[in-house]
Amino acid sequence: MSLTLEQVKRIAHLARIETSDAEALSTQGHLNGIFQLIEQMQAVDTSGIEPMAHAQDLGQRLRDDAVSEADRRAAYQSVAPETEAGLYLVPKVIE
Amino acid sequence: MNQWEVVIGIETHAQLATVSKIFSGASTAFGAEPNTQACAVDLALPGVLPVLNRKAVDCAIRFGLSIGAEVATKSVFARKNYFYPDLPKGYQISQMDLPVVVGGSLTLQVGSGDKAYEKVVRLTRAHLEEDAGKSLHEDFHGKSGIDLNRAGTPLLEIVSEPDMRSSDEAVAYAKALHGLVRWIGICDGNMQEGSFRCDANVSVRPKGQLEFGTRREIKNLNSFRFLKEAIDYEVQWQINEIEEGRKIQQATVLFDPDTGETRTMRTKEDAHDYRYFPDPDLLPLLIGADWIERIKDELPELPAQKRERFTNVLGLSAYDAGTLTASQEIAAYFEAMVAVAGQGNAKPCANWVMVDLAARLNKAGREMAESPVSAQQLGGLILRIADNTISNNIAKKVFEALWNGEGATADEIIDKQGLKQITDSGAIEALVDEVLAANAANVAEFKAGKEKAFNALVGQVMKAAKGKANPQQVNDLLKKKLAG
Incomplete structure (x- = not known):
């Protein structure tokens, strides 16, 4: 399997990464190199083996339902580019 | 209208009744000052890791058991990737391939009186996920304000099969589900506060046709009335489009309660490609038989x-x-x-x-x-x-x-207040005699065949008794006396 230039550009768009044509072309080469590696791995016979959802074969650790976090808004907002009335301000985005 | 069949499936987001968030220890209390309940995990600051809230899982198991579904012994959290300012991580933690609840059904009563009937709606799945924050688009001199208090609030997304055939059935389903989640105590059901919101997938097809028509999804309906109005409008709109020779495009639409109309938000061409993949920050959720058994014992x-x-x-x-x-x-x-x-x-x-x-x-x-x-x-x-x-x-x-x-x-x-009914037949008889003597005209009318005169006499006796005479006894006694 290999990616077309078109697909590379779409993935870049979805990830909000601006790419020039030259960058897209070189990225296509890198990605297709990775696909070759994956193809090698896929050649291994895994029939009868249940896929793992995580590299570690463990179950999720759980926590009790309790509030443990205090309000640290002032500290968090001191490093934010812009705030007002307790809100983080961002360029207007309306879907 | 008659030759069209309406097909509706509903996705519901029920906010789970936990005191803390699904992956962090920040409070979920409603109405706090903006961003005072958004901790480092909710803000997606570097280096933070999610830790799953046990109570949220309890709620999902409760729900699964109450609809006769399968509770998955192993389910997996996945990242749903998209960009929006109120989603700090750039992805929502949700479940995709292996949800925590699979199948089940809900039995509803539709309509009332003689027209009432029972309907079984099958459920596809229910999965755990986190809510996003809130964007405020007004009053910030051309910018949007972001409140992340809601980010990370636990949700159970409940997906039905496309089993409903009218807006009435859709509303009956939503009401039954709303009643159930409150009944089993997993959601407060407060629709104004957004604790329970529905998306309706609506399509129409000619009666008798097997395959479904192209559907449009109406997002974020937060009242039963809006759910009904939005579906009714959407159905009529789709029928008109088809009858005028146009094709329905798969799309996501919004309902405007002020105009009562739905309008397109995005079509399939620019639909999100969420690039789901298992979240490497979270291990599979394992639910043992003993856990399920314990929840079963607790269910009302x-x-x-x-x-x-x-x-x-x-x-x-x-x-x-x-x-x-x-x-x-x-x-x-x-x-x-x-x-x-x-x-x-x-x-x-x-x-x-x-x-x-x-x-x-x-x-x-x-x-x-x-x-x-x-x-x-x-x-x-x-x-x-x-x-x-x-x-x-x-x-x-x-x-x-x-x-x-x-x-x-x-x-x-x-x-x-001396309201005890007079059942002493002697006392009632005295009243009846009094009334008969004082209302000779009515008695004569009755004897001449006017049935209405009888009711007038009953009324007089009841009035004399200040409403406290036993009506049956009054009736019987009057009849007896008038016949005699």
Whole structure:
């Protein structure tokens, strides 16, 4: 399997990464190199083996339902580019 | 309209009743100052890791068991990737391939009275996920304000099969689901605060056609009325489009309650490609048989089981049983009443809860839980109707007196206000004689064949008795005297 230039550009768009044509072309080469590696791995016979959802074969650790976090808004907002009335301000985005 | 069939499936986001978020220890309390309940995990600061809230899983298991679904022994969290300012991580943690709840069904009552029917809606799945924050687009000199208090709030997304065939069925489904999640205590159901919101997938197809038409999804309906209005508008719009020779494009639409119309938000071409993949920050969620068993033991009697008991043991109609199990509050009130009034009086108890009490609460704008008349008081009132101490009419007066706190029990009010029904036949006979003597004209009319004159005489006797004479006895005595 290999990616077309078109697909590379779409993935870049979805990830909000601006790419020039030259960058897209070189990225296509890198990605297709990775696909070759994956193809090698896929050649291994895994029939009868249940896929793992995580590299570690463990179950999720759980926590009790309790509030443990205090309000640290002032500290968090001191490093934010812009705030007002307790809100983080961002360029207007309306879907 | 007749040759079209409507097909509706519903996705519901129910906010789970936890005190802290699904992956962090920040509070989920509603209405706090912006961003005071958004911690480092919710803000996606570098280096943070999610840790799953056990209670959120408890809620999902509860739900699964209450709809007869399979609770997955192993489910997996996945990242749903998209960019929006109120989603700090750039992805939402959700579940995709292996959800925590699979299958199940919900039985609903649709319509009322003679037209009522039962309908089974199958559920596809329910999965755990986190909510996003909130964007405020006004008043920030051209910028958007972001409040992340809601980010990370636990949600159960409940997906139905496309089994509904009208907006009425869709509303009945949403109401049944709303009743159930509150019943089992996993969601407060507050629709104004967004704790329970529905997306409706709507399509139409010619009657008899097997394959579905192209669907459009109406997003974020937060009231039953909007759900109905939005679907009705959307269905008519789709039929018009098709009848005018246009094709329906798969799309996501928004409902505007002010205009009553739906409008396209995005079409399939620019639909999101969410690039789901298993979240490497979270291990698979493993739910053992002992955990499921423990939750099963904690579950209250479910609405469907209660309905069955109300019809089979108490002899109520399916409609009455359905109404009385609409919420746990109503059911508990009714059962507490029956405990006082006895199973033999279940039907009058049902009527008083559904008619008199419901109307009075409605008039006062109160919820069942805020009723000034307790179930025990009302049950006591039913006993006095049943044993003929008072008539139904007087009972309404006693009820009003109980409502106004004029006495602690029905008996006390009946006693204090002298409302006890006159059943002493000698006393009633004296009243009847008095009335007959004083109303010779009516008597003559009756004897001349005018039935209405009889009712006038009954009215006179009741008036003389200040409404306290037993109506049946008055009827019988009058008939006897007039015949003689």
